[in-house]
Amino acid sequence: MxxxxxxxxxxxxxxxxxxxxxxxxxxxxxxxxxxxPEYLNDPMEGLRQVYWRGDRITWLNLLRHYIICMHNRFFEALLTEDTERLAPNTIAVFQSLDNFPTPIAKSLCEACIAAVEAGDLHAALLDLLASAERNISFSELQRLLRTVHIDWLVAVHAVFAERNLVPPMEGYVPDPSGLVNVLRALQTTIPKLQDQFSTIGIDVLNEIQQHMAEEMTLLSATQNADVLNPKRESIVFEFTSEYLKNLLKLVYPxxxxxxxxxxxxxxxxxxxxxxxxxxxxxxxxxxxxxxxxxxxxxxxxxxxxxxxxxxxxxxxxxxxxxxxQEQRIEFFTNIGRLPLDPILRNWFRDDDGNTSPLAEHLNQERQEAWRSGYWENFTPPLLRKLxxxxxxxxxxxxxxxxxxxxxxxxxxxxxxxxxxxxxxxxxxxxxxxxxxxxxxxxxxxxxxxxxxxxxxxxxxxxxxxxxxxxxxxxxxxxxx
Incomplete structure (x- = not known):
C-alpha cells in the first residue's frame, strides 16, 4: 500500500x-x-521585462552596436546559401570595434557606421530616443529599429558594393524623407500623449503599433514571396527582433x-x-x-x-x-557580461571621451553594491512560471x-x-x-x-x- x-x-x-x-x-x-531555456515547456520561463532608459551617449552607442551586428550579419550572409536560414543565435552581440580580427574587417565596419550615421534617418532616430525621458519597452524599440532597418541595410549594402564585395543595387534610390518626418513627428507628439494618457496609455499605443507592424511585415513577406528566400528573410524581416533577443545576452550569463x-x-x-x-x-x-x-x-x-x-x-x-508577475530590469545599467573597460568605452563614452552619467554604478565605490544587486536579481525570474x-x-x-x-x-x-x-x-x-x-x-x-x-x-x-x-x-x- x-x-x-x-x-x-x-x-x-x-x-x-x-x-x-x-x-x-x-x-x-x-x-x-x-x-x-529553449528546451523547457513554457516559453515565458525566465522572462524579464527589459526596458531601456538612456541618454544621447548610450543611445548613440546602441545604434552603433546595431550597425556593427548588421554588418556582421551581412558578411555572414555572403558565406551562406540562399536556401539556408541564418541561425537566430549567431548574431555577434559581443562584437565591438575593439575586437575585429583584422584592420581590413574593422575598416569595412567603420565605413558602414559612417554611412549610416551620415544619414538624416539616423539623426532623427537618435534625437527621438535621446529626448525620451521615459522607459522604452522592448516592443517600442523593436518597432523603431524596424522603421529604419531597410534603409540602413541598403547603406551597408552600398559600402560592400563600393569594395566590390557585392554587386551594386540597380534601380533603387532610397528616399528616407518620409520616415524622417514620421520620427520627427513622434518626437513631438509622444510627450504630449504621455501627458494626456500616462505611461500606461503610451504602452498600449506601442502594443497596438507593434501588432500593426507585425501584420504589415506578414503582408510584405506574402507579397514578396516569389523572391523571398530563407537567407533574405533572416536579414530583412527577422534581424531586428533576433538582434534585441541576443542583445540581452550582455545582461546575464x-x-x-x-x-x-x-x-x-x-x-x-x-x-x-x-x-x-x-x-x-x-x-x-x-x-x-x-x-x-x-x-x-x-x-x-x-x-x-x-x-x-x-x-x-x-x-x-x-x-x-x-x-x-514579471521582473523589470533596465538594460544599460545592467550590462554585466563585459569587463569594465569595454563597457565604459563601448557603451558609456562618446567619440570625444565624454562619459555618460548613467555609468555612475561602475564607479569604484559603487561597484560592489551594484554587483550584489545584480546577482540578487538573477535567479528569481528563473524560478517563476505562469x-x-x-x-x-x-x-x-x-x-x-x-x-x-x-x-x-x-x-x-x-x-x-x-x-x-x-x-x-x-x-x-x-x-x-x-x-x-x-x-x-x-x-x-x-x-x-x-x-x-x-x-x-x-x-x-x-x-x-x-x-x-x-x-x-x-x-x-x-x-x-
Missing part, C-alpha cells in the same frame, strides 16, 4: 524510458541533464535548469514527462543544510591544469513560484555559466550516486521488459550503495477509492 512515510525529504523526477535506457542511458550513467517535483501522483505529469505513463519516476533524497534544501550532484566546478574538473556539490533545490503550471509543484536547480563551464552537453550533464537515489516508481504503463532491464541495471548499481536505508521500488496505479494515482511499495523485491 501507499504510505507517505516512504517519501519524506525527497523530490521526484519524471523520466521516459528512452531517457533512462536509450541513447543517453541516464539510469546506468546516473546522470541529470541541465536543460537550456546563460542559465540551465534541472527540474524536479514535490509530487509523484500527478496524471498530467506522468503523461507529459514520462511518456504517457510508460516511463518512471525517480525518487531523490534531498538534504537540509544551513544554506537551505539541496541535492548532492557531481559536475563541473572549475578549470585546472588538465582542463575542467568535477566535484561533488550540494546544489540549492528551490521551489518554483507560480505568478504572472499559474497554469502550478499543479507541477516544481523544484529546480539552476546553474549559471559565467565561466563557460556548461556550454556543451557534457558540461551540462551532472551525475548522482545511488546513496542519493532512494527509489524508482514504475509507471502504470511501464512494460514488463523495461522493468526487467531497469532491475538488471539496479542489481549492479546498488552494490556500491553505502546508506543503511533500503532502495525501494514502487508500482504506480490508479486508485478508484482515492481518485488519484498511488504508488504501491513492492516490498517483496526491496533492494538493499
Amino acid at each position: 501507499t504510505s507517505d512515510s516512504h517519501f519524506e525529504n525527497v523530490v521526484f523526477r519524471y523520466r521516459s524510458i528512452d531517457a533512462l535506457l536509450g541513447e543517453h542511458r541516464e539510469l546506468e550513467r546516473q546522470t541529470v541533464y541541465f536543460a537550456p 546563460p542559465w540551465y535548469v534541472a527540474c524536479f517535483s514535490a509530487r509523484h501522483d500527478n496524471a498530467a505529469m506522468w503523461s507529459y514527462y514520462a511518456d504517457n505513463h510508460r516511463g518512471c519516476c525517480l525518487v531523490f533524497r534531498r538534504q537540509q543544510t544551513d544554506d537551505g534544501v539541496t541535492l548532492r550532484l557531481n559536475g563541473p566546478s572549475g578549470y585546472g591544469t588538465r582542463g575542467t574538473f568535477r566535484s561533488n556539490q550540494n546544489m540549492p533545490l528551490d521551489p518554483v513560484r507560480y505568478t504572472a 499559474p497554469d503550471w502550478q499543479h507541477e509543484e516544481e523544484f529546480r536547480i539552476v546553474i549559471s555559466d559565467i565561466l563557460g563551464l556548461h556550454d556543451s552537453h557534457e558540461g551540462r550533464t551532472y551525475t548522482y550516486d545511488y546513496d542519493t537515489l532512494d527509489g524508482i516508481i514504475f509507471g502504470i504503463n511501464t512494460s514488463l521488459s523495461d522493468k526487467v532491464r531497469i532491475m538488471r541495471i539496479l542489481e549492479k548499481k546498488l552494490q556500491s550503495r553505502t546508506v543503511t536505508e533500503p532502495f525501494k521500488l514502487f508500482q504506480a496505479h490508479y486508485s478508484a477509492r482515492s481518485g488519484r494515482i498511488e504508488a504501491h511499495h513492492l516490498s517483496l523485491i526491496e533492494r538493499t
Whole structure:
C-alpha cells in the first residue's frame, strides 16, 4: 500500500524510458541533464521585462552596436546559401570595434557606421530616443529599429558594393524623407500623449503599433514571396527582433535548469514527462543544510591544469513560484557580461571621451553594491512560471555559466550516486521488459550503495477509492 512515510525529504523526477535506457542511458550513467531555456515547456520561463532608459551617449552607442551586428550579419550572409536560414543565435552581440580580427574587417565596419550615421534617418532616430525621458519597452524599440532597418541595410549594402564585395543595387534610390518626418513627428507628439494618457496609455499605443507592424511585415513577406528566400528573410524581416533577443545576452550569463517535483501522483505529469505513463519516476533524497534544501550532484566546478574538473556539490533545490508577475530590469545599467573597460568605452563614452552619467554604478565605490544587486536579481525570474503550471509543484536547480563551464552537453550533464537515489516508481504503463532491464541495471548499481536505508521500488496505479494515482511499495523485491 501507499504510505507517505516512504517519501519524506525527497523530490521526484519524471523520466521516459528512452531517457533512462536509450541513447543517453541516464539510469546506468546516473546522470541529470541541465536543460537550456529553449528546451523547457513554457516559453515565458525566465522572462524579464527589459526596458531601456538612456541618454544621447548610450543611445548613440546602441545604434552603433546595431550597425556593427548588421554588418556582421551581412558578411555572414555572403558565406551562406540562399536556401539556408541564418541561425537566430549567431548574431555577434559581443562584437565591438575593439575586437575585429583584422584592420581590413574593422575598416569595412567603420565605413558602414559612417554611412549610416551620415544619414538624416539616423539623426532623427537618435534625437527621438535621446529626448525620451521615459522607459522604452522592448516592443517600442523593436518597432523603431524596424522603421529604419531597410534603409540602413541598403547603406551597408552600398559600402560592400563600393569594395566590390557585392554587386551594386540597380534601380533603387532610397528616399528616407518620409520616415524622417514620421520620427520627427513622434518626437513631438509622444510627450504630449504621455501627458494626456500616462505611461500606461503610451504602452498600449506601442502594443497596438507593434501588432500593426507585425501584420504589415506578414503582408510584405506574402507579397514578396516569389523572391523571398530563407537567407533574405533572416536579414530583412527577422534581424531586428533576433538582434534585441541576443542583445540581452550582455545582461546575464546563460542559465540551465534541472527540474524536479514535490509530487509523484500527478496524471498530467506522468503523461507529459514520462511518456504517457510508460516511463518512471525517480525518487531523490534531498538534504537540509544551513544554506537551505539541496541535492548532492557531481559536475563541473572549475578549470585546472588538465582542463575542467568535477566535484561533488550540494546544489540549492528551490521551489518554483507560480505568478504572472514579471521582473523589470533596465538594460544599460545592467550590462554585466563585459569587463569594465569595454563597457565604459563601448557603451558609456562618446567619440570625444565624454562619459555618460548613467555609468555612475561602475564607479569604484559603487561597484560592489551594484554587483550584489545584480546577482540578487538573477535567479528569481528563473524560478517563476505562469499559474497554469502550478499543479507541477516544481523544484529546480539552476546553474549559471559565467565561466563557460556548461556550454556543451557534457558540461551540462551532472551525475548522482545511488546513496542519493532512494527509489524508482514504475509507471502504470511501464512494460514488463523495461522493468526487467531497469532491475538488471539496479542489481549492479546498488552494490556500491553505502546508506543503511533500503532502495525501494514502487508500482504506480490508479486508485478508484482515492481518485488519484498511488504508488504501491513492492516490498517483496526491496533492494538493499
